[in-house]
Amino acid sequence: MKKNLKYFEDELSRLSKEFTEFKKKHIGKPEIGKAIELAGMEWLILDKTEKGYFAILNGFDGKERTFDSASNNWILSKLRNELNTRFLKKITDEFGEDAVIEFDRDLLSLDGQTEYGHCKDKISMLTVDEYRKYRKFLPNMDKWWWLLTPWSTPANGYSVTNTVVSPSGSFDSSLYLNEIGVRPVCIFSSSIFESENDK
Numbered sequence: 001m002k003k004n005l006k007y008f009e010d011e012l013s014r015l016s017k018e019f020t021e022f023k024k025k026h027i028g029k030p031e032i033g034k035a036i037e038l039a040g041m042e043w044l045i046l047d048k049t050e051k052g053y054f055a056i057l058n059g060f061d062g063k064e065r066t067f068d069s070a071s072n073n074w075i076l077s078k079l080r081n082e083l084n085t086r087f088l089k090k091i092t093d094e095f096g097e098d099a100v101i102e103f104d105r106d107l108l109s110l111d112g113q114t115e116y117g118h119c120k121d122k123i124s125m126l127t128v129d130e131y132r133k134y135r136k137f138l139p140n141m142d143k144w145w146w147l148l149t150p151w152s153t154p155a156n157g158y159s160v161t162n163t164v165v166s167p168s169g170s171f172d173s174s175l176y177l178n179e180i181g182v183r184p185v186c187i188f189s190s191s192i193f194e195s196e197n198d199k
Contacts, residue, residue, distance in 0.1 A: 067176040083123040145181035
């Protein structure tokens, strides 16, 4: 009985490794400015970093959602919590906990306030500066969508507005309670795309 169990465990492990290698071969090497499919979603590759591939969801994650119910500070945002739990799980369930790399987020406000500082996310949203940097890869969308950059901060008498991207691609502000489109970003580990033969 123990021998049979050991045999099935070994076979399951072997098949799991083979399936992982199969997925890697069929995902292919990401190219900047091109879309790939990962975890049942289409992602647009924006950059190759030391840590992996910086990508944005090539569309919207479900229905439009509020940023938060009490603040424009990304660190406290309910949307941030949702992306780093429910949304992250969609990826890690398929590729493992190390598939997405934690990265720094600069919460500098549009008017230059540094009050909110920095934080680290595995799943996040673009900042205004990142949107500018990668704009050439980001076509206009048919909906408004959130950026994590606050319009300003309490130091300047603001705590209710965030930066958003309009369907024409320009910036505007929106109250954190408004329901706006969500386009998650993350850094995918290079290991997702490397088969054993590539190493």
